[in-house]
Amino acid sequence: MDGAIYLLCRIINGAPSRTWIWLGAVAGLGIQNKHSMVFFGVAAALAILLTPERFQFTQRWIWLAGLIAFVIALPNIIWQVAVVRRIDLAARFPRRPARSRHRFHLLIALAEFIVMHGKNYYVAPAYPMLFAAGGAGFERILALRFRWLKPAIAFLVVVSAVVLAPVVLPILSPEKLLAYMRAIHFEVPRTETSHTAALPQLYADQFGWEEMVRSVARVYASCPPEEQKRAAIFCQNYGEAGAIDFFGSKYGLPPALSGHQNYFYWGPDDYTGEIMIVLDDDATDEGEQFSLVEDRGLIESSPWAMPWEQRQHILVC
Template identity: 35%
Template sequence: MESTQPTLKPLHAILRLSLAFACLKVLIQVLGNILAQHAGYGIFRDELYYLVCGRHLAFGYVDQPPLVALQARISETLFGHEHLWSLRLLSALAGGAKVFLTGILAWALGGDRRAAALAMLGVLVTGVYLGIDGILSMNSLDPVFWMLCALALIRIVQSQSSAQVRNWWIVFGVSAGLAFQNKDSVAFYLIAMLVAILFTPTRRILASRWFAVSVLLIVAIAMPNFLWQVAHHFPTLEWLHNVQVSGKNVDLPPLAFIKAQLIMLNPLTALLWISGVAWLLFGRQAGQFRFLGVFYLVFLPFMILLHAKDYYLAPAYPVFFAAGAVAWLSWAAARANSRLRLGAIAAYAVLLITGFFVFVPFSIPVLPPQQFLAYERVVHFAPGDTENHAASPLPQFYADMFGWQQMADEIARVYNSLPAADKARAGIFCNNYGEAGAVDILGAKHHLPQAISGHQNFYFWGPRGYTGDVLLVVQRSRSDLDQEFASVTDMAHVENPYAMPYEHVHIYLCRGLRKPLATVWPAVKNWH
């Protein structure tokens, strides 16, 4: 039986509705960050690193493409880093774009204003999106690029003229190319999407010469980062290998991985997005969009086999929220008792809104730490972490927002206590980019010198001319310092009860490195 193709509704009303939902999303993220800072949470570990990278703009970094560093540079230039809401405003705006595009995707799949509203509400209350849009990172932009790719493919399938095909293939190429400059995981998205298209009648769209043009656009936009990788001997591949063999990340078995998808998206939204996957796979009106359902059947096991972190799939889900909303409203409209069914959908929307208030403390740190821990006990739920580490009171995502200013202040106290002759030649060596970022970003008000470290891209920035004659070393224990230096003095201990355990560190004053720092620098490389 031939599928019945949906008729598109007028776009202008959905545009206004989508813009309203997008503004609401930005407002939620901004207010969330204001409340988080008031509750005592500070800058996130990775944000410190991105800000430092933003001060060293390049076409690539050991562990990321360049776009997040540019985002950090723009944020710091415009707003500084003192206020979390403004530091993270670009991510909040990306979240708004995600919600806006969800409404447009619902329209493109044949939905009306009610379908668009339900889809956007689902994305608005989804836990993982509230989390990733609440900090400065590449993860907030990733869904925007993936959604533009999905929208472009939908519109290519629907196109009635060669000009439309051309324009949407160009949108696809630019979006995918920018996605490569944001996060390399888009490669897996594109591979899974290509496989899905090839296994459905939609493969006819690949015969267009504009598909080839789109591929060329992707290559051209992604090329600067690729050339940086070549020039630096593909450090990202080395880093990925090190992460894989180190056991750093939690490796979930298939059923646990699927369960993690339900939890990260907010369990209450499962009815919506799972309906979307089912509708794309089996719905009569979804015939021309079947490739999107097949894509999920390819992408999910693909990421499980690659031992990906559970949230790596997050950018793919908004299109399924949109499809689910279209399916639900179609179900309601096709029956005589449509009012009753619309009432059920309205009740579900109320449930989603109620669930938002229940689950939001697990995505946005609006509760002070002690209140959050008490709330965990009340609701009998504690979010899992994606990395293996010693037990910490708070989830890692929250714990990594504590202790950095305290650490920078204590390092500054020790540094400024040194004799003038020692200060002039003393370097500050840190074992990871969070600590080094705290020195560079939060220690600037104390006039600390730039930190040196072998972690991630700090390794490429080198020893900055320090010889190792006088070094302040920030690490958990003396370890091998007594063998490497002529003298080692424990100057201070930094410990925040809510920070990660490995950030309970000592500050050692080390003198007389037995070999020149430039000579031993290759041995400090720490890519994991």
């Protein structure tokens, strides 16, 4: 997204019209990587319409950019339609002119995410643009007056970076990190409504995965060889399934199945479902779906992992 924003700013500030071609290519690759890139495109189009830059729509370059982005993203779109057979619609679902041309873009994108109850980090790619624009604006102000504020602002930036570095970078051990956060009165941010871990989720989600895979591997290895060939490993979310896929070859495990996000679209592979090793916090659903369910106990985990990951049982069905 930042690359697309950079190119859009260059276009608005007089870059050659062919720059739209590069913007279209970057936007298309962005859509291939993350569908939320479409929000950028919608916000950019509406922002341009609300400013004097609307004349861009009378020229062929902006339309060519849209076509290029569409063509690059087309394989993804075709796959969505042909393989998934459905597309989840998002509708579930006195001032200087040079500066004012950009004023609507982020507001429109932010409004889209607020209306659709997007998570707070979805707009994070826009922050570098805002920091750069704000820094340039303050630089102009401080160049004319309040020059004495420059070293003070630089000092605050450096001090803030030093104070927050252990919170945003893996510098300290979990024990020391928690003690540090208490010392600076930093409350653990909640990125998920069910987040109850001691650590911030971005840290907690880095613990317990290989321990979980080892637990599953022991159960898998305890099955007779003829059952292992038919046994599928089913996980409740892409984190667990991704851990099986990442560490599994080390422990002789087959790829995981899941109904979560893209794992749902990848389907059951060649498994029939006659023998399943399932990760779940209880056997209620499995008891209704299988004739025999054996609970092999809780997985191994880390005390720093997310709480719901520590509660997973290994069920042989």
